[in-house]
Amino acid sequence: MTALPSSPLAIRGIEVPPFLYGTAWKEEATEELVALALRSGFRGIDTANQRKHYFEAAVGDAIRKSGIDRSALFIQTKFTFRAGQDSRLPYDPAKDIATQVQQSFESSLAHLQTTTLDSYVLHGPSVRRGLAADDWSAWRAMEQLAQAGRTRLLGVSNVSLEQLALLHRSATVKPAFVQNRCYASTGWDRDVRAFCREHAIVYQGFSLLTANAREVDSKALGTIAERLGRTRAQIVFRFALQLGMLPLTGTTSEAHQREDLACTDFELSDDDVRVVERLG
Secondary structure (H helix, E strand, O other), rough: OOOOOOOOOOEEEEEEEEEEOOOOOOHHHHHHHHHHHHHOOOOEEEEEOOOOOOOOOHHHHHHHHHHHHHOOOOOEEOOOOHOOOOOOOOOOOOOHHHHHHHHHHHHHHHHHHOOOOEEEEEEEOOOOOOHHHHHHHHHHHHHHHHHHOOOOEEEEOOOHOOOOOOOOOOOOOOOOOOEEEHHHHHOOOHHHHHHHHHHHOOOEOOOOOOOHHHHHHHHHHHHHHHHOOOOOOOOHHHHHHHOOOOEEEEEOOOHHHHHHHHHHHOOHHHHHHHHHHOOO
């Protein structure tokens, strides 16, 4: 039976909270909602220097005003290629990719009002298959930041198994995280998770509820929730934890934030885990 991850995870000697609060799609409500998440008990925050979908500076304001010591927080942000941005760029698009990474990183430090990051993530490869020269330029620039101690860990998001294997094979600083949208229909990203387990990479799952509305609403999952006296969302997040995932939630409800965090204080049976795993 999987141990309860109610305490921080130890990832390459670095403590990481067992649950992250995601800040995408919150726009002008970002500062208020991040502040609420911190008051509810979240100590891991995920964002990106991509104004199209994130408001990174508002995340930084919420962290500063919270009064929580920086050492108690896990802050993760991302570098996003030009194709994933709108006109509000955090770098000069005329510069080479390595310079864009450096400029975006410095901008993130200013937004988040910190001198170092806990995790810096490539927001996704620039191509759908394989890895292009720009991807390697970005990763090598990120490696330099890690080697200089400016970020403690590196990660990659929105990545296929093929791309992850290519990156891991040739990276000097191996990715500590993979952050993917997690679909029940693919066995909850079974193949990528298996690669992560084999290579000591932590899988961060996002959209666990929104990408799996049919499964979350299923009778089988509801039966488990009713028997355990838990919400359907808690069952999904507890399941994710027992699979070894680091889940993200972006809920805007204080009640749901607290409920989500409470998924660390109960356990699913092996049979329950099998039922949820097969829902897709």
